[in-house]
Amino acid sequence: KDKSSASKDSTPGGAAERQEDGAETPKQKLLDVIGGMKVEVSYRKKLQQLKSSENKNQAMNKLEGPDSEGSVPQGITEDIQRGKPLDPELVKAASAVASSLPHNKKQTESELLAQLRRHEETTDKQKKGGTINIRNVLSEMTIKKQSPAQRGVRISGRISLQLDEDGQRLRREGSSAQSVDSRRYFLLSLKVGKRLNIFTKASTEPEHALKTVSSPTIWDLEFAKEVAAVTAQPPRNGFEEMIQWTKEGILWEFPIDNEVGMEDDAEFHEHIFLEKHLEGFPKEGPIRHFMELVICGLSKNPYLSVKQKVEHIEWFQNYFEEKKELLQEI
Amino acid sequence: PCPRQVRSYYVDWRMLRDVKRRKTAYEYADERLRINAIRKNSILPKELQEVADKEIAALPRDSCPARIRNRCVLTSRPRGVKRRWRLSRIVFRHFADHAQMSGVQRAMW
Numbered sequence: 095k096d097k098s099s100a101s102k103d104s105t106p107g108g109a110a111e112r113q114e115d116g117a118e119t120p121k122q123k124l125l126d127v128i129g130g131m132k133v134e135v136s137y138r139k140k141l142q143q144l145k146s147s148e149n150k151n152q153a154m155n156k157l158e159g160p161d162s163e164g165s166v167p168q169g170i171t172e173d174i175q176r177g178k179p180l181d182p183e184l185v186k187a188a189s190a191v192a193s194s195l196p197h198n199k200k201q202t203e204s205e206l207l208a209q210l211r212r213h214e215e216t217t218d219k220q221k222k223g224g225t226i227n228i229r230n231v232l233s234e235m236t237i238k239k240q241s242p243a244q245r246g247v248r249i250s251g252r253i254s255l256q257l258d259e260d261g262q263r264l265r266r267e268g269s270s271a272q273s274v275d276s277r278r279y280f281l282l283s284l285k286v287g288k289r290l291n292i293f294t295k296a297s298t299e300p301e302h303a304l305k306t307v308s309s310p311t312i313w314d315l316e317f318a319k320e321v322a323a324v325t326a327q328p329p330r331n332g333f334e335e336m337i338q339w340t341k342e343g344i345l346w347e348f349p350i351d352n353e354v355g356m357e358d359d360a361e362f363h364e365h366i367f368l369e370k371h372l373e374g375f376p377k378e379g380p381i382r383h384f385m386e387l388v389i390c391g392l393s394k395n396p397y398l399s400v401k402q403k404v405e406h407i408e409w410f411q412n413y414f415e416e417k418k419e420l421l422q423e424i
Numbered sequence: 425p426c427p428r429q430v431r432s433y434y435v436d437w438r439m440l441r442d443v444k445r446r447k448t449a450y451e452y453a454d455e456r457l458r459i460n461a462i463r464k465n466s467i468l469p470k471e472l473q474e475v476a477d478k479e480i481a482a483l484p485r486d487s488c489p490a491r492i493r494n495r496c497v498l499t500s501r502p503r504g505v506k507r508r509w510r511l512s513r514i515v516f517r518h519f520a521d522h523a524q525m526s527g528v529q530r531a532m533w
Contacts, residue, residue, distance in 0.1 A: 380467045388461065409458055417472060424469050 360400040366393045371407045381414055381421075435500040442493055445486045452487035456480065 188210065192203035329335040339345040346354075368389045375385050388410065392403045414421070434440045462468060462476040485491070496505045496512035504513040511519070520528045 380469065384462075384465065384467050387467075406454070406458065409454075413458070413462075417475065420471065420475065421469075424471060 358399055364400050365403070368393055368403060368407065371404060374411045375414070385410065435498070438502075439495055439500040442495055445491050448484055448486040449489045449492060452483055453489070456483065456487065456489075 185207065188206040189203055192199045192206060195202050329338055336345060340347060372382075372385055372389065375382055385407070388407070392398065392406065395403070398406075434443065459476050459480045463473050463480065465473065493502050494505050494507060494510070495502050496515060497510045498515050499512050501512035501514070505511065506513065506516060509516055509525070516525070519525045520530075
C-alpha cells in the first residue's frame with residue numbers, strides 16, 4: 095500500500111504545483127482513497143480476469159462517488175462540464191486510476207479520457223440541445239409546424255396592418271391564418287430539409303421583426319392578455335386539459351424528474367470535507383471532539399444542502415462563544 | 425363553478441391548534457435538533473448540558489414535535505387515521521366504496 099501511494103504521489107507531484115491551493119487537500123485525499131482502492135481492485139482481478147472493461151467502469155464510479163450519495167451524479171456531470179477541454183484535475187485523477195489498475199496503463203487512461211469526453215458531449219447535448227431534439231421529433235410527426243417566433247411575427251404583422259373592429263380583425267386573422275398555413279404547408283412540402291433554427295440567420299430575422307414591432311407598453315400587454323383570453327378555448331379533450339394543468343404547474347412533467355426544485359450546485363467534496371469550517375474552534379478538548387462528530391454526521395447526510403450544513407456549524411460556533419465564560423469556569 | 429366541495433375553514437378548533445403546532449415545530453426544528461445534540465452527549469461537560477436543558481425547556485411548548493397529532497384531514501378525527509392517506513377509517517371507507525380512491529379495492533382472498 096505504501097508503494098502504490100508513493101507511485102501516485104509521483105505522478106501528480108509535478109502537477110500539484112500547478113493546481114490551486116484549495117483543490118490540493120481534497121485532491122490528495124481523493125488520491126489516498128484511490129490508493130486504498132487498489133487493494134480491492136487487484137482482488138477483483140483475481141476473480142474476474144475477463145471483465146476488464148467492467149472493472150474500469152466500476153473504478154470510474156468509485157472515483158467519482160466514494161461515498162455514493164444522491165447528489166453525486168449531478169456532481170460528476172458538473173465536474174466534467176466545467177472543463178470543456180477536460181478538467182486537469184479529472185485528467186490527473188484518470189491517470190491515477192489508470193496507474194492503480196493492473197492492466198495496460200496507457201490504454202486504460204486513454205479509454206477513461208474518451209469516456210469522460212463522451213460524458214461531456216452527452217451532457218452538453220442534453221443541456222443545450224434538448225429542445226432542438228424535440229423539434230426534430232415534432233417536425234417528423236407533423237408537417238404543419240409553426241415555430242413560436244414566426245407565429246409572433248404573424249401576429250405582430252396583423253397588429254400593425256389591420257386596425258378594424260375586433261370581430262372583423264379576428265375573422266381576417268382566421269382566414270389569413272388558414273391561407274398562410276396552407277401556403278406554409280405547400281412550401282414545407284416543397285422544401286427538402288427540416289428547419290432547425292440553430293443557425294443565427296434563420297433565428298435573428300424574426301427576432302428583429304419582433305423588436306421593431308413590440309415594445310413593452312401597457313397597451314401592448316393588455317392587448318396580448320385580451321388575445322390570450324379570447325384564443326384560450328376550454329380544453330376539448332383530456333389531453334388538452336392535462337397540457338393546461340402542466341402549464342399552470344398543477345401537473346408534473348413526465349418523465350418525472352426527481353430533482354426539479356433542487357439545484358445543488360455544490361461539488362461532492364464541499365459536502366464531505368467540512369473541516370475548513372472548523373477553524374473558529376479550539377484545536378483540542380471536548381468541543382473539538384464534539385464538532386468533529388458533528389462534521390462526520392453532516393458529511394454523511396445527503397438531504398441537506400451545503401448552506402444548511404454551514405449554518406449548523408456556524409450556529410454551534412455562536413453558541414459556544416456565548417457560553418465561553420461558563421466553559422472557562424470549568 | 426368548482427365541481428368539488430370547497431372548504432375555506434378548518435374543520436374545528438382542534439385542527440387549527442394542530443396546524444399551529446406543526447408550523448412552530450417546523451420553525452424551531454433546527455434549533456431543537458442542535459440543542460438536543462448538545463444534550464444527548466457523553467463528551468461535553470455536564471454543566472453545559474444542564475444549561476442546554478434549560479434552554480430547550482424555554483422554547484415555546486408548541487414547537488415540540490411530540491405534540492403533533494396526525495388527525496384526519498377531512499373530519500379531524502384523532503384516532504383511526506391511516507398515515508398514507510391522512511384520512512380516518514370512516515372517510516376512507518366511504519371514498520373507497522364510491523371508487524374515488526385510486527388503486528384501492530375491497531380485499532378478497
